[in-house]
Amino acid sequence: MTDQPDPREALDAIASARQAVPGEMKNSFSYDIAYGLCCGLLVAGQGLPTPWSALVLVVSIVGLVGLIHWWKQKYGWWVSGYSPKRARWAAIGLAVVLIGLMGLSIWGKTAGIAWTPLATGAAGFVAAIVGGRIWMAVWKRELAEAAG
Numbered sequence: 001m002t003d004q005p006d007p008r009e010a011l012d013a014i015a016s017a018r019q020a021v022p023g024e025m026k027n028s029f030s031y032d033i034a035y036g037l038c039c040g041l042l043v044a045g046q047g048l049p050t051p052w053s054a055l056v057l058v059v060s061i062v063g064l065v066g067l068i069h070w071w072k073q074k075y076g077w078w079v080s081g082y083s084p085k086r087a088r089w090a091a092i093g094l095a096v097v098l099i100g101l102m103g104l105s106i107w108g109k110t111a112g113i114a115w116t117p118l119a120t121g122a123a124g125f126v127a128a129i130v131g132g133r134i135w136m137a138v139w140k141r142e143l144a145e146a147a148g
Contacts, residue, residue, distance in 0.1 A: 044121025
């Protein structure tokens, strides 16, 4: 027969693990830069001529998948940006901004404004870094409240 832990001890262990998670994650500036570059490329690529837009799309998606893989290797887990209840609103807000910038990039392409992808890509880069930091802060606060 196996020893069954006391339910209160199990809940305390879960709370302790939740409190430890934010502490083990350091805000990595290099991760932010890589994430910002991938999102900036995703946005800018929409305004590029046809052969380049497809190539940039593939590079940005592969980059994002690579970041997920790197995160899993470093921390042993991955959290979707949309799964935490409060933090998902930061992810949705970032998605709305990035989609708007993509639309602006497409508009610039159809209007013949050659510099639009540079401007929208730069804005997407900054938005991704700021949005990612906001998401992480909200998620860490949400974890701490759930643990305590």
